[in-house]
Amino acid sequence: MLRGVLDRIGELGNLVPRYTGPRCLLERHAVGGCSVCVDVCPHEAVRVNDGGYGVEIDPERCTGCGLCVSGCPTGALEYDLLTPLESVREQRGGAQHGASLTCPQSGAGGPALPCLGRVTPALLSAAGAWNVPLTLIHGDCAACPVGSAEVPAGLARVREETERLRAATGQPARVTIRRATPEDRDRRHQVTRRGAFATLLRAGTQQALQSLPERPLPFVDWSEPAQRTPDEWAWRRRTLKPEPAPEVGIHWPAPVVDDSCIDCPVCANVCPTEAITRDLQPDGSVRLLLDLGACTGCMACLRSCPPGAIHEQPTWLGVAFELPILLREGDTVMERR
Incomplete structure (x- = not known):
């Protein structure tokens, strides 16, 4: 048990995000490619590789802000x-009847x-599913050596995306985004009794208690279909609780195909x-199938479709x-002949 605690403490310095090449639109040769991660990185830590078919992250420059990930x-x-x-989850029902991340x-x-650039819709949706008010407390982002001045605006966009996702549940995520105040210095990690022991195991020391230790992510085994779906989108789907009514549309942008499709593999x-x-x-025809839960809504298919047969449908029934x-x-x- 002690070995596990020490291993967790050692993971606090894991700043560089995991990169899964087969999911990158550059490696997929999607029309228009993608440069979001390069564009949003405030430290020039992300670059397109020399071949132009993927990205590389400089561990010396990366601060772990997460803006590229979000x-x-x-x-x-x-x-x-x-x-x-x-x-x-562990902060549910704590002394302040809510959760916080700083x-x-x-200084909070x-x-x-x-x-807080690492905050994603899945995390906010989980707070909504658990009915936990969540407060996100940031500092002077414009002067921050880790993130950038864009972090608060990015958090607002993440909250808006979460609101669209959770609208079908009838139970919105209650998320407050604000700058730290002097009173926040005395905030504590409030947890329920159920979560207290798990928190101690995860942290190991009082100092580590304030910084959430990270698990090192293993490489994705692409031969396993379940691993091709990013955890972010898997959790977005899992956290759609309470279960939306059968007739209520869920905001989940994904492609539909019209009759101009030429059955190409693009x-x-x-x-x-x-x-x-x-x-x-067996008759030579092609059935085009979509696993909706695995779709991230990137619309690379729409941009790349030669006849323009693909369109975006923003909402779907459960x-x-x-x-x-x-x-x-x-x-x-025979029909094609």
Whole structure:
């Protein structure tokens, strides 16, 4: 047990996000590519590699702010999501009847992420599902050596995206974003009795108690279909609680296909999570299928479709997540003749 605690403490310096190449739109050769991670990095730590088919992160420049992760439309860049999720859950019913996350630069007490730029819709949606008010406390972001002045605006966008996602549940996430005050220095990591022991195991020391230790993420095994879906989108789906009514649309942008489709493989080839698959039939026809839960809504398929047959559908009924969606059933060989 002691070895596990010490290992957790040693993970506090894990700043560079995991990069999964097959999810990167550059590696997928999607039309228009993608440069979000390069554009949002305030420290020039992210660059497109020399071949132009992926990105590289300079560990000497990376501060772990997470702006590249929160901006990545496909989950190609990721941080450990379970640790902050557990922190929010453990704070349920604490002395302040809510949860908080801070950045160390703010001077506020309580559980801290290296930067609130790491906050994602899945984390906020989980707080909403657990009905836990969540306060995000930042410092002087314009002068911060870790993140950038864009962090508060980015948090507001994440909150808006979460509101759209959770609208179908009828139970919105109650998220407050504000700058730290002098009174916040006395904040404590409030947890329930149930969460107290787990918190001690995760932290190990009083100093570590204030900084959430990260789990090192293993490489994605692409041969396992379940691992192709980023944890961010898997948790977005899991946290849609209370369960939306069957007739209520869920905000989950994904593609639909019209009759101008020419049955080419481009959409499946560029899909960063392989949510779109082509099912070849014995008669030579092609069935185009969509796994909605695996779709990140990046719309690389839409931008890359040669005949422009793909369009975005922003909302879906819950039943659409249960089985693969038939986007198109192509003509047989005889019909094409």
